[in-house]
Amino acid sequence: MAIWWDKHMPTSGKTPLVFLASVLLNAAQAAVKLAAFIIVGSLALYAETLHSVGDVVNSFILYLASYIIVNKKPSPKYPFGFGRFPYIASIISISILVGAIANNILTQAYEALHEGGRLYGDVISGAYLLAIATFMDVGILLFIFMARDAWRNPSSKMRPLFMALILEDLFSFSGNAIALASLYMIGITSIADVIASIVIVAIIIMASAYVIYKNIEILIGRSAPRDVMLKVLNRISRISDVVDIDDLKSYVLTPDNIVIMATIGVDPRKSIDALEAL
Incomplete structure (x- = not known):
């Protein structure tokens, strides 16, 4: 005896717009952080710029997944629908992107350690721009909160996507906080900037490893709750x-x-x- 259990939870056609807003805000964050990096020249800001670029890609995949869940239904040709495609795409894109970002930043950090010091620009302006980028993270959380009816139920099919978006945003907050701390410490020692960039790389790798683990768990298949x-x-x-x-x-x-x-x-x-x- 086989039973097909389909959780018929209400999903609004507007739900994917939350993820689209996240894509746009993360792109704006990347632009603001790039401007801050150009002004200051901080390696931690450079790392955070690439972090935001990675968030843009991840948010776009979440948007794609939410769109598929809302609009694409199973068919005779694809009886299980396209629900697994975003998880596969996420693993591939994250693996490539994170590998490139980590290699780039760690190479820059290694070179900075052997340069014996860096010249920095207007740190205050960079801190203001980074604060603006942090407020964009707050904006993403507000969008998530406004769409809470779509994900607060543990059985909601959108819940895994929103949990991934919340996790992404919290890691972004952590990276911003570390970059701000490094800007404060730059006046004391330039080594703080290098250390901060390495910590940000560690944050990116940990977040990516967690997302990949959850995606693989879904693809392999686990038992029902x-x-x-x-x-x-x-x-x-x-x-x-x-x-x-x-x-x-x-x-x-x-x-x-x-x-x-x-x-x-x-x-x-x-x-x-x-x-x-x-």
């Missing part, structure tokens, strides 16, 4: 002709599509037609 399994078990047990439930297995195709297989025992006196009616 306990509450879903209990609902199915209760539903089967209420069928009067079922006398025993030998086995119950599940497989999560995507966060909103779950296949559940049950091995059940029935009254042997039942006819084939009666069993098919179950």
